[in-house]
Amino acid sequence: MSLIQMIKPYHYVRFRWWKRVDLKKVAEDFGLFNVEMIIGPKIEGEISFFKAHERDELKVKADTLTARLSSFKVLLFQKEVAPLTTRDMELRKKVLELYPRNRSTPFPWLFTQEPEFEVANKPSI
Numbered sequence: 001m002s003l004i005q006m007i008k009p010y011h012y013v014r015f016r017w018w019k020r021v022d023l024k025k026v027a028e029d030f031g032l033f034n035v036e037m038i039i040g041p042k043i044e045g046e047i048s049f050f051k052a053h054e055r056d057e058l059k060v061k062a063d064t065l066t067a068r069l070s071s072f073k074v075l076l077f078q079k080e081v082a083p084l085t086t087r088d089m090e091l092r093k094k095v096l097e098l099y100p101r102n103r104s105t106p107f108p109w110l111f112t113q114e115p116e117f118e119v120a121n122k123p124s125i
Contacts, residue, residue, distance in 0.1 A: 007081050008081065008115070009077065009078035009079060009080055009081050009082075010065065010076065010077060010078040010081075010084070010115055010117050011075075011076070011077045011078070011115065012075075012076045012077070012112065012114050012115060013073065013074070013075050013076075013112050014073070014074050014076070014095065014096060014099035014100070014101060014102060014112070015072060015073050015074075015099055015101040015102070015103065015104045016072055016073075016098065016099045016100060016101055017072070017101060017105075017106060020054070020071040020072060021069060021070075021071055021072070021098060021099075023037070023056055023057070023058045023069060023070075023071070024037075026058060026069060026098065027058055029094075030058075030060050030091075030094065032087075032090075033060045033061060033062050033087070033091055034060070034061040034062075035058065035059070035060050036058070036059040036060075036061075037056070037057075037058055037059075038056065038057040038058070038059055039055075039056050040054075040055025040056050040057065041055065054070065054071045054072075055070075056070070056071075057069060057070050058070075060091060060095075062085065062087040062088045062090070062091040063085040063087050063088050064078050064080070064082040064083075064084065064085060064088055065077070065078055065084060065085075065088035065091055065092060066078070066079075067091060067095050069095070069098075069099075073099070073104070074095050074098070074099045076091075076092060076095060082120075083117075083118040083119055083120035084117055084118065084119050084120065085120050085121075086120075086121070089119060102114075
């Protein structure tokens with residue numbers, strides 16, 4: 001298997017606990033990016049804790065990086081392998097501030113690890 005076949009697009013999941021993200025407010029804060037609100041299904045008569053707002057998502061796209069934000073979880077991903085641009089890095093930074101946890105629970109299991117990535121036009125030191 002060649003090195004190119006081993007490289008996968010960026011894919012990273014982050015979480016927050018206790019306090020839900022206000023997706024409408026975040027949509028305003030992410031105005032520099034392409035933002036799309038995705039309203040989840042609400043079925044009449046259904047009994048569910050997540051029926052009201054937790055099914056809604058916000059899709060935010062920079063150049064090569066996309067984020068799917070929900071109330072307590074975010075998925076950062078690329079469709080194709082590419083170096084992260086300045087705008088991608090700005091989106092990544094904002095999202096990591098909103099979702100500071102690398103596991104879905106306060107208990108010490110189910111950790112996620114950020115994959116390695118390349119940054120486009122990285123300044124030399």
